[in-house]
Amino acid sequence: xxxxxxxxxxxxxxxxxxxxxxxxxxxxxxxxxxxxxxxxxxxxxxxxxxxxxxxxxxxxxxxxxxxxxxxxxxxxxxxxxxxxxxxxxxxxxxxxxxxxxxxxxxxxxxxxxxxxxxxxxxxxxxxxxxxxxxxxxx
Numbered sequence: 001x002x003x004x005x006x007x008x009x010x011x012x013x014x015x016x017x018x019x020x021x022x023x024x025x026x027x028x029x030x031x032x033x034x035x036x037x038x039x040x041x042x043x044x045x046x047x048x049x050x051x052x053x054x055x056x057x058x059x060x061x062x063x064x065x066x067x068x069x070x071x072x073x074x075x076x077x078x079x080x081x082x083x084x085x086x087x088x089x090x091x092x093x094x095x096x097x098x099x100x101x102x103x104x105x106x107x108x109x110x111x112x113x114x115x116x117x118x119x120x121x122x123x124x125x126x127x128x129x130x131x132x133x134x135x136x137x138x
Contacts, residue, residue, distance in 0.1 A: 001027045003095070004052055005088040006062040007037065012084050012091055014063030016048065023088040024055065030096055035089070049076040061091055061102075 006013035007023040019040055026034040038055060040048065049072035052060060059079045073080050083103035084091050094100035 001058050002056045003027060003059045003061065003092055004038070004055070004057045005060075005084070005091060007088050010088055012061065012063050012086060012088055014085070016060075016062045016065035016069050019048070019062070022052070022057075023092075024057065025092050027092075027096065032089075032092060032096070049073045049078065052076060052078050059095075061095060061100075 003025045004022040005025070006016055006019035007021050008019070010023070013019040013021075021040055022038040024036050024038050025032050038051075040051070049069065052073070053076035057078055059081065060073060061081045061084045063083065063085060065073075065080070065082050070080060070082075081095065081100070081102055084100065085103070091100060
């Protein structure tokens with residue numbers, strides 16, 4: 001399985017649509033066997049889901065993400081965990097060992113000042129609201 005994490009300076013970048021790069025982890029038998037950095041260049045919101053799909057990404061971990069991008073990822077067959085923060089290596093390790101605790105109430109901060117907007121959320125575990133990552137992390 002291949003996991004991508006929005007990335008800048010090896011930290012989870014907090015706005016999917018403006019991420020400068022993805023840290024891409026190849027996972028076999030529940031362990032990271034390779035890591036590479038995928039530069040996004042001038043790719044914008046709409047093309048990022050296609051870029052991930054083309055790269056064989058099955059799971060995206062990010063900070064904030066908008067509803068349109070969530071739909072594009074779903075259409076591309078990419079699972080999503082939003083509301084993550086911290087070092088990308090640590091976040092993926094926590095996801096794989098079942099201890100990742102992303103913020104379930106993450107918002108797209110680029111919408112500040114606009115009408116109320118919720119970007120949705122998925123955690124890496126079942127919680128009271130029923131959010132889960134589809135079993136990709138455990």
